Amino acid sequence: MKKIIHIDMDSFYASVEIRDNPSLKGRPVGIGSPTEKRGVLCTANYEARKYGVRAALPTMYALKLCPDLILVRPNFDKYRVESMRIREIFKEYTALVEPLSLDEAYLDVSECQQCDGSATLIAKEIRDKIFKETGLTASAGIAPNKFLAKIASDWNKPNGQFVIKPEEVSDFVFNLPIKKIFGVGKVTAAKLQSHEFETCGDIQKASLLELKNIVGSFGEKLYHYSRGIDNREVSASRERKSVSVEHTFREDICEINEVIIKTEGVFEELKYRLENKDIKHDEIKSIFIKLKFKDFKQTTVSDLNSLFKLEDFILLVKKGFHRKEEAIRLLGLGVQLKTKKKESKYQLSFLSE
Numbered sequence: 001m002k003k004i005i006h007i008d009m010d011s012f013y014a015s016v017e018i019r020d021n022p023s024l025k026g027r028p029v030g031i032g033s034p035t036e037k038r039g040v041l042c043t044a045n046y047e048a049r050k051y052g053v054r055a056a057l058p059t060m061y062a063l064k065l066c067p068d069l070i071l072v073r074p075n076f077d078k079y080r081v082e083s084m085r086i087r088e089i090f091k092e093y094t095a096l097v098e099p100l101s102l103d104e105a106y107l108d109v110s111e112c113q114q115c116d117g118s119a120t121l122i123a124k125e126i127r128d129k130i131f132k133e134t135g136l137t138a139s140a141g142i143a144p145n146k147f148l149a150k151i152a153s154d155w156n157k158p159n160g161q162f163v164i165k166p167e168e169v170s171d172f173v174f175n176l177p178i179k180k181i182f183g184v185g186k187v188t189a190a191k192l193q194s195h196e197f198e199t200c201g202d203i204q205k206a207s208l209l210e211l212k213n214i215v216g217s218f219g220e221k222l223y224h225y226s227r228g229i230d231n232r233e234v235s236a237s238r239e240r241k242s243v244s245v246e247h248t249f250r251e252d253i254c255e256i257n258e259v260i261i262k263t264e265g266v267f268e269e270l271k272y273r274l275e276n277k278d279i280k281h282d283e284i285k286s287i288f289i290k291l292k293f294k295d296f297k298q299t300t301v302s303d304l305n306s307l308f309k310l311e312d313f314i315l316l317v318k319k320g321f322h323r324k325e326e327a328i329r330l331l332g333l334g335v336q337l338k339t340k341k342k343e344s345k346y347q348l349s350f351l352s353e
């Protein structure tokens, strides 16, 4: 049985800005670009969230919800520095650290001897150290696998932690709403709800085949997650090959101009995602787009000569759209990353001769 900790910083970008400008404390703060640039928010502090302000919301709309919102431009270099500091703390406990973004990571502490081997105490100690060294708060989830640890870190947020012991897993998942499962967005949730699946307990009653018929290949993960099973390892050196953002629309879009407007929004999100994963533009090999048409057929377009620019994405989107001239239900934008060259065995043996 493994001991996995998932750590996630609280309202990360906003907390860094408030720490550095204490006059913002206690006031609603959003991090994002100004309204005139069609900006969207990267995040908001918990004061702003009371008004419904949250990440990915257009800034203009956020200001309508909360007219007193203080807008601060993101400063990614600062967030990177803090991210490095927290990763150094994680490494004091285990080498098995898998960062998911600047502000979150999985830690496998199964072999860690500190705190008498108690993952609960290790998580508490890590959160205390983070606060002492950075002045920022973090939340943690402690569980026998990644799937449960990630859900648990959200359970007592902000500045809290939650433990799911192995013997508590089956009770915990039984009442867990399907929306808490990573990968179940609005569309998948609606499909499952139309079959009266609301909780993991409901899903446990379905066969694997039944789930596959409803949600396709995701059915297999759903089958296992709903039982609290997840055998994924915490991998310290996973190399990412691509990053993408996809949007499924509530209603199919048939106008190319409307598709272009949507492209702008998805592009903004992709930009944030790359920043958050600390991926620089010179690590990008190529860009691509994906369209799914109303008949669920899909097409992808990529061009090695395209650059990471909105205009280039729009050109690819137009090309894909004209392949079928049909309404689309999903738009995805992404980048392929250059692979890091591994030291070849040949070179090593040459050096040792």
Ligand code: TTP
Binding pocket: 008, 009, 010, 011, 012, 013, 014, 041, 042, 043, 044, 055, 056, 101, 103, 104, 157, 158, 272, 273, 276
């Ligand atoms: P999150 O951990 O999802 O959010 P958060 O840390 O701001 O708030 P909390 O964990 O307390 O709920 O994301 C971490 C950072 O990533 C966030 O501070 C800003 C950035 N981000 C974006 O830029 N765009 C987004 O859509 C999201 C969700 C996050």
Ligand code: MG
Binding pocket: 008, 009, 010, 011, 012, 103, 104
């Ligand atoms: Mg966070």
